[in-house]
Amino acid sequence: MRFTILLSLFLAFIAPFSASAQDNADKLLGIWESGNGKARVKVEKISNKYYGKIVWLREPNDPVTKQPKMDKNNPDESLRATPLKGYRMLKDFVYKNNEWTDGTIYDPESGSTYNCVIKMKDENTLEIRGYVGVKALGRTDTWKRLETKK
């Protein structure tokens, strides 16, 4: 009996913190514009991880072919027909210690994939750091929110 009461009290105490952590994690959801303004990325949640795909491009068409841009720099030649609009450039992020980590970011201009960590500076500003190996060797971009989460 005493154990049940203690367990109930413990769960009642812990539940708000757990819900709050989830709310904070989901603050990443929404549409964000990259620092150079060339692309907008929609972040969505699949199972317990966060993924971001390109939903808008300032220059959607290839200047040579005049057709919608494709992932022409993909290291795997057979996937170069993948449209850039809709491309998942942020993959596999998990929320830990007030940041989204363990994920990768893809740079369509070089065809390179980097480790990445995302920090929220404020509700409408993200700091996206791509790096190779160690976080110190990387570059940070600032993204702005365009639309509140859905």
Added chain:
Amino acid sequence: MNTKALLLFWLISPLLLLSACKKEIKTTFSLNNVALVAEGPLTEGSNTAQGTVKEALAAFLKEHNLTPEQITNVKLTKAVVHAPDSVGFDLVKSITLQLASDGAEMVEAGVVNPVPAGAKMATLQLPAEPKNMLYTLKQNTFTLVADLDIKQDTSMNFPLTGNLEFEVTHH
């Protein structure tokens, strides 16, 4: 050759011989009629369809009397998606398919761009160098994710089914 080197050779050679004899077998494994849905309203541009697959390898392991540890590689060899007969893929410009799970990295399964006009099914172009999907399929649950480039806004859901064929390498 000194005595130590000779002794080492005699100790290691049976192990090398044993591992060389451990034959690898390749078996085909299919996941059929995986239901995915992009929930409407859908907007022009990229929309996400998802379907969950639970214990993907369980039946295969049981059928072949295997443990997960005996599998060394799972390679996707074919991916086909079907649209509802009544609708077809008329609304869809392109499809990109991925496998996602909490315990493994998202892996690209293939792409079809453009979807042939009037098609009700589409066979995806697979990566030339397919990744090992063992870690994804070993998870209790994984999500099949299809990014659909939709031609125009619609209030409908867009359901589709996926058929995947894998080559499983095991001992």
